Amino acid sequence: xxxxxxxxxxxxxxxxxxxxxxxxxxxxxxxxxxxxxxxxxxxxxxxxxxxxxxxxxxxxxxxxxxxxxxxxxxxxxxxxxxxxxxxxxxxxxxxxxxxxxxxxxxxxxxxxxxxxxxxxxxxxxxxxxxxxxxxxxxxxxxxxxxxxxxxxxxxxxxxxxxxxxxxxxxxxxxxxxxxxxxxxxxxxxxxxxxxxxxxxxxxxxxxxxxxxxxxxxxxxxxxxxxxxxxxxxxxxxxxxxxxxxxxxxxxxxxxxxxxxxxxxxxxxxxxxxxxxxxxxxxxx
Numbered sequence: 001x002x003x004x005x006x007x008x009x010x011x012x013x014x015x016x017x018x019x020x021x022x023x024x025x026x027x028x029x030x031x032x033x034x035x036x037x038x039x040x041x042x043x044x045x046x047x048x049x050x051x052x053x054x055x056x057x058x059x060x061x062x063x064x065x066x067x068x069x070x071x072x073x074x075x076x077x078x079x080x081x082x083x084x085x086x087x088x089x090x091x092x093x094x095x096x097x098x099x100x101x102x103x104x105x106x107x108x109x110x111x112x113x114x115x116x117x118x119x120x121x122x123x124x125x126x127x128x129x130x131x132x133x134x135x136x137x138x139x140x141x142x143x144x145x146x147x148x149x150x151x152x153x154x155x156x157x158x159x160x161x162x163x164x165x166x167x168x169x170x171x172x173x174x175x176x177x178x179x180x181x182x183x184x185x186x187x188x189x190x191x192x193x194x195x196x197x198x199x200x201x202x203x204x205x206x207x208x209x210x211x212x213x214x215x216x217x218x219x220x221x222x223x224x225x226x227x228x229x230x231x232x233x234x235x236x237x238x239x240x241x242x243x244x245x246x247x248x249x250x251x252x253x254x255x256x257x258x259x260x261x262x263x264x265x266x267x268x269x270x271x272x273x274x275x276x277x278x279x280x281x282x283x284x
Contacts, residue, residue, distance in 0.1 A: 042127035043095035045150075045281065046071055047088045047136045049168035049256065050143050051274045055264035057085045060120065060137060061110055064103040070096045082110045086258060088281045100129035105145065107137060121145070132283075134254060138207065140170045148211040150283050152252060155213060161247045162213035165201040166256040169276055175234040176203040179255060179278070181216065181245070182228045198227065203234050213283075218247040231257050231278040241278040252283040 052058045059082030061071045071089045074081040083089050090096060105125040111117040120137075123145045127133060132150035137143060148166070155162045165179045181199040199216045201209060219225055226244040233240060247253065257278050263270035 038097060040100055040129055041097045042100045042129060043132040043150075044070070044098045044125075044127070045088060045090065045095050045132075045134050045283070046083075047134060047256065047281070048083055048085050049258035050085065050137045051140045051170075051258075051260050051264060052085070053141060054267040055260070055270065055274050056266070057274070058082075058109045058120075059084045061108050062089075062135075063106040063108060064098060064125075068099075070098055077113060079112065080110045082108075086277065086279060093282045093284055095132060098125075098127060100127045102126050105135075107143070107145070134166075134283075136166065136168055136256070138168050138170070140260065146207055150252075150254075151212065152284060155250070155252055155284070157215065158250045159218075160215045161218040161249055161251045161253065163199055163216045163247075163253045163255060164211060164213045165204060165209060166211070166254060167204045167206055167208065168256055168258050169261060170206055171261045172206040173234070173261070174205075176205040176208065177240065177257065178202050178232040178234050178236075179204065179257075180230050180232060182230075183217065183225055184228070185225070213252055216247065218249045218251070221249075229255060229278060229280070231276060241276045243278050243280070245280055250284075253280050254283055255280045 046062055048060055061069060061080060061082045063069050072081050072083055103125040104122060106122050107120040109118045109120055121143050125135065125145065125147060132152070134148050134150055136146040138146045146168075163181070167177060169177075179199075179201040180197060183196045183198050185194045185196060187193040196217075199214065224246055226246050229243045229245055230239045231241040232238055241257065241259070245253065255278060257276060259276040260274045261276060263273055263275040265273035
């Protein structure tokens with residue numbers, strides 16, 4: 001009877017998660033239902049932040065032990081499709097289920113109609129069953145995997161959201177960058193508009209700073225305010241890159257920067273290609 005119950009639970013959970021996601025979008029308080037993971041597996045999100053040689057970017061796929069593919073399964077013109085710089089896999093709040101233990105993880109640049117598949121790097125990835133991880137492809141001109149634990153235990157207050165910042169710009173200035181998140185509260189009939197700083201990370205160098213999530217004030221249920229997210233020169237108000245986020249209570253987000261200071265295209269500086277950028281993904 002116990003085995004039957006476990007099998008039934010595993011069969012029903014994906015359907016329940018799907019129903020929950022359809023009925024609870026980012027405009028509402030999110031009630032988390034944990035994505036079921038096999039007992040011998042870990043959950044990994046893959047993030048591509050690596051600028052290509054001389055600024056010529058590439059897509060990637062990840063393969064583990066026994067050549068198991070963990071990233072995009074799409075095929076185009078008979079060839080496998082990877083995901084590009086700035087991309088994450090899986091998308092949305094999902095993670096890939098990866099066998100726990102030591103994975104000899106390969107990062108492969110998929111073949112095109114004119115260029116054969118090539119191996120970018122092979123690196124050990126040590127995973128604990130039941131844990132979540134973010135795995136960043138980083139570096140320039142050589143590449144490596146940067147893996148961090150996604151510890152949700154700090155997200156104990158369901159009225160708040162939680163954020164962190166990973167700086168993956170290899171030629172970051174010595175002083176690092178500041179990441180500042182602000183919320184502009186609209187004026188009312190009795191009060192003026194107010195700009196509130198709701199989160200700040202200071203002097204963050206390349207792959208430096210804390211990987212832990214910190215609490216941040218989200219939108220109220222009645223609000224849909226897009227917060228300004230700015231990557232700044234450390235200690236100044238000079239904006240290097242920016243984006244927006246409409247955060248919701250109980251969500252968990254990772255901001256990450258990528259690119260190359262001064263830009264890079266065909267081996268030369270550029271004002272438009274591979275310039276520093278800031279974006280985010282949703283962990284939960």
